[in-house]
Amino acid sequence: MQRVQEKMVRVVGLRQTFGHRIVLRDVNFEFSAGKIVGLVGPNGAGKTTVMKALLGLLPTDAGNVRILGQPVSVNTHSVVTQQVGALIERPAIYPFLSGWQQLQLMTTSEKQITWVVQVLQMDAYIHRAAKRYSLGMKQKLGIAMALVNRPRLVILDEPMNGLDPQSVKRLRHLIVQMAGKGTTFLISSHILSELEKIVDTVILIDQGEVLLQRTMTQLRESARQSLVVQTTENAWALRVLLQADYPVTQRVRNLIVTKPVALTPLLRTLLDAHIQILKINQYQEDLETVLLRLLTERKV
Amino acid sequence: MGQVLQQEIFKFRHQQLAWLTPAILVLLMAGLAMTTHGAATSDQKFYISSAYGGFQWLTILIIVIGASCVTMEFEYGTIKQLATQVNHRWTIFVGKYVLVLGYSVLLHGVAILVTLLLKTSVGRGLHWQYIYLYHQSLLANLVTNALLDMYGGVMIIGLVFLLASCSRNSAAAIAIGIGACFMGEGVSSLLLQSFKPLLPLMKWNPFNMFFLQEEYANPSYQQNVTHLTIQQLSVGSLVWALFFVGVGAMIFSRRRI
Numbered sequence A: 001m002q003r004v005q006e007k008m009v010r011v012v013g014l015r016q017t018f019g020h021r022i023v024l025r026d027v028n029f030e031f032s033a034g035k036i037v038g039l040v041g042p043n044g045a046g047k048t049t050v051m052k053a054l055l056g057l058l059p060t061d062a063g064n065v066r067i068l069g070q071p072v073s074v075n076t077h078s079v080v081t082q083q084v085g086a087l088i089e090r091p092a093i094y095p096f097l098s099g100w101q102q103l104q105l106m107t108t109s110e111k112q113i114t115w116v117v118q119v120l121q122m123d124a125y126i127h128r129a130a131k132r133y134s135l136g137m138k139q140k141l142g143i144a145m146a147l148v149n150r151p152r153l154v155i156l157d158e159p160m161n162g163l164d165p166q167s168v169k170r171l172r173h174l175i176v177q178m179a180g181k182g183t184t185f186l187i188s189s190h191i192l193s194e195l196e197k198i199v200d201t202v203i204l205i206d207q208g209e210v211l212l213q214r215t216m217t218q219l220r221e222s223a224r225q226s227l228v229v230q231t232t233e234n235a236w237a238l239r240v241l242l243q244a245d246y247p248v249t250q251r252v253r254n255l256i257v258t259k260p261v262a263l264t265p266l267l268r269t270l271l272d273a274h275i276q277i278l279k280i281n282q283y284q285e286d287l288e289t290v291l292l293r294l295l296t297e298r299k300v
Numbered sequence B: 001m002g003q004v005l006q007q008e009i010f011k012f013r014h015q016q017l018a019w020l021t022p023a024i025l026v027l028l029m030a031g032l033a034m035t036t037h038g039a040a041t042s043d044q045k046f047y048i049s050s051a052y053g054g055f056q057w058l059t060i061l062i063i064v065i066g067a068s069c070v071t072m073e074f075e076y077g078t079i080k081q082l083a084t085q086v087n088h089r090w091t092i093f094v095g096k097y098v099l100v101l102g103y104s105v106l107l108h109g110v111a112i113l114v115t116l117l118l119k120t121s122v123g124r125g126l127h128w129q130y131i132y133l134y135h136q137s138l139l140a141n142l143v144t145n146a147l148l149d150m151y152g153g154v155m156i157i158g159l160v161f162l163l164a165s166c167s168r169n170s171a172a173a174i175a176i177g178i179g180a181c182f183m184g185e186g187v188s189s190l191l192l193q194s195f196k197p198l199l200p201l202m203k204w205n206p207f208n209m210f211f212l213q214e215e216y217a218n219p220s221y222q223q224n225v226t227h228l229t230i231q232q233l234s235v236g237s238l239v240w241a242l243f244f245v246g247v248g249a250m251i252f253s254r255r256r257i
Ligand SMILES: Nc1ncnc2c1ncn2[C@@H]1O[C@H](COP(=O)(O)OP(=O)(O)OP(=O)(O)O)[C@@H](O)[C@H]1O
Pocket: A018, A021, A023, A041, A042, A043, A044, A045, A046, A047, A048, A049, A050, B256
């Protein structure tokens, strides 16, 4: 068999309406295996709908969804059954079963259940009935159910919901570790600061449209950098820097240089003018700011 | 399909309801059995052949179980998980139907066994070989009634499954199911009497099929009430069951999740 670089997921021209509401209009994206992909966008953007379409849970109006080259629809999704694990919205849990029994419904391999229980640290309560679980415990069980079969593609919708900081960190490590071994992740989250730490690629979606798909490297390049300088004589320093053609503005007690500049010449300019520097900080936009900026730029 | 059924059984036997139901059934039957202590022999024969009311209680319990077994998947959101595990969602629906039918068979077995036990303590005076209806022994009557009830259940469970596939919580399906079960015969008689010219069509209404058991006991029903032979009733009952399950499965698979 010819081995081309296989696309894990490929979505072409996906459209979805609920009644008269257009929820997805011409959604296109693709990504390859082993990636961690973040799906972000405001409430109601269509993230969950996209994920449902990927799992063959929705009859879509138009478009083509393929996972590992195999078509996915409501009535044909063997590839989903065999290769995909998912947590969509809230975890799907029978309250009368224990976490362990719930996992038994997913797989016959006791070894894998033991593994997932151990990595998510659920040993303490896994044999208790799920109706007595807290929000975070249920969430972890939902994640465990998505991972227990060791699928090649894992789809997680808001996985950090209700998790404590330690569990979030542990989950992050687990995701990165599994991705290193070839598992692909598609993760939606509103906690961009968390997402930023793990994803390779970001797909930004708004009002049912993919606004952009960028790798983190590309996004970091487009992130604006600025320098925050505080001196004993800000007014004087501002004049000096402006004379030297630096793009500077004054904001409260700080001088802000809005373009990336070489540090040494700037410092020399200030020192030559006998200005004392109190503080100097480099500041880079985070994912959230970049995305919000791109969103507003797109709308103008 | 085998795997779906296996999963359904796994879930079912871990529900309290599955184990509580036979216990409730036994209690209700025992309760009625107590009251028959001093009853006349003919009454006692009736009670025994109808499993001390067990078949009727059992129908109610099965309706509750059937309805909740379908609606719980939507209530808990577990349908998302199930739907990704099979290519055709209707297999889940049919799997559940088969499970509930099987459970109905089991409960009928329990009802017969409990009747045997209760009779040794309560209806001691009566002999099993006693000839009761259909020129058959009392025991044969009991078993025949169980079989007829089970057969009627196929359609009732189908109806409840159809109702449950349309509603988000089980209460509505349970209420309508029980209502249909106990008032359906009246509704059917009313229909047949009110629309005399439409009789050839009306006699095939699903509620008319509920008379199967009565007509078996009382062949004159054919002339006076149902206007259908016992064979027609049993075939009609089965056709309606298939119809209900078919439509139910379609709604179940198309429901938005
Ligand atoms: N069952 C439904 N019936 C009608 N409209 C729906 C239904 N489910 C979702 N929608 C609509 O589809 C749009 C997209 O919803 P979706 O759940 O995909 O958003 P989302 O991006 O996941 O949002 P959130 O961040 O809040 O989870 C919303 O405008 C919502 O109103």
